[in-house]
Amino acid sequence: MILSDADIARRLEEGDLAIEPLDDPELQIQPASVDLRLGRSFLEFQHANIACIHPESEQETEEYVEETTVPRDGEYVLHPGDFVLGTTRERVEIPADLIAHVEGRSSLGRLAVVVHATAGLCDPGYRGQITLELSNLGRAPVALTPGMRISQLTFTELSSPAERPYGADRGSKYQDQSGPQASKIEGDREFGGDQ
Numbered sequence: 797m798i799l800s801d802a803d804i805a806r807r808l809e810e811g812d813l814a815i816e817p818l819d820d821p822e823l824q825i826q827p828a829s830v831d832l833r834l835g836r837s838f839l840e841f842q843h844a845n846i847a848c849i850h851p852e853s854e855q856e857t858e859e860y861v862e863e864t865t866v867p868r869d870g871e872y873v874l875h876p877g878d879f880v881l882g883t884t885r886e887r888v889e890i891p892a893d894l895i896a897h898v899e900g901r902s903s904l905g906r907l908a909v910v911v912h913a914t915a916g917l918c919d920p921g922y923r924g925q926i927t928l929e930l931s932n933l934g935r936a937p938v939a940l941t942p943g944m945r946i947s948q949l950t951f952t953e954l955s956s957p958a959e960r961p962y963g964a965d966r967g968s969k970y971q972d973q974s975g976p977q978a979s980k981i982e983g984d985r986e987f988g989g990d991q
Contacts, residue, residue: 799894799951801827807891813951814889826948831901834946835883835925837975838864838872851981861978871939874909874932881976882928885943892920892957896949898928904946908934911947920954921961924973 799807804825807813815830824831842860849860866872874880890896896918900911913929928947932938940946962968969980 797953798828799953801825804830804951807894807951812891813894815886815949817886824945829899829948829950831945832926832947832949833885834928834940834942834944835885835975836866836868836942837883838866838930839881839976839978840864841879851979851984863976866942868942871941873937873939874930875937876932876935879913879929879931881978882930882940882946883976884926884928884947887923887925887974888918888949889923890918890920890951890962892961893954894951895920895954896922896951898926899948899950901945901948904938907938908932909938909940918949919962919968920958921963922968923963923971925975927970927973927976 804813805821808815808818808821815832818824818830824833839861840863842862864872872880872882888896898912898916898918900909904911910931910933911928913931915927915929918926926947926949930940960966963971969983970977
């Protein structure tokens with residue numbers, strides 16, 4: 797079951813679902829979703845002098861990712877073909893009986909801005925800001941302003957709460973993240989990690 801605006805407001809009021817700061821609930825809570833705003837930090841992928849990315853190597857990731865922070869009154873220009881990692885301004889806490897789906901806003905989609913490549917799910921138990929996988933599929937640069945509504949979350953209620961939610965007990969790599977986070981795939985079990 798997907799939560800309605802009334803369900804979302806009730807869960808927020810009860811405190812088992814958290815979205816902070818939620819500065820304008822009248823604007824941000826939609827009929828079946830919550831609009832999240834763009835943060836100020838971005839991870840940009842630089843041209844690197846490496847043959848290819850090896851997912852098991854953390855060192856190579858550090859060589860081609862650079863963080864940029866946009867001034868409070870500034871903007872980030874997303875050029876055609878660009879792919880950057882951004883972040884939501886809001887921090888979320890998803891209870892064990894919900895999953896959240898990260899979706900783009902249609903107004904930005906109509907400008908050819910995509911907010912996630914594949915990571916469109918927040919697992920039960922997830923806490924932190926949400927990393928956005930921003931790309932411009934269009935032919936013109938698009939100015940993104942920190943604080944603008946960039947994405948939306950929909951919430952689906954599980955048939956029963958997750959027995960092992962996202963978090964420390966699972967060794968979850970992105971729990972309590974702040975700002976955009978580069979891939980931590982090198983920690984996956986198939987690359988010698990424990991996840």
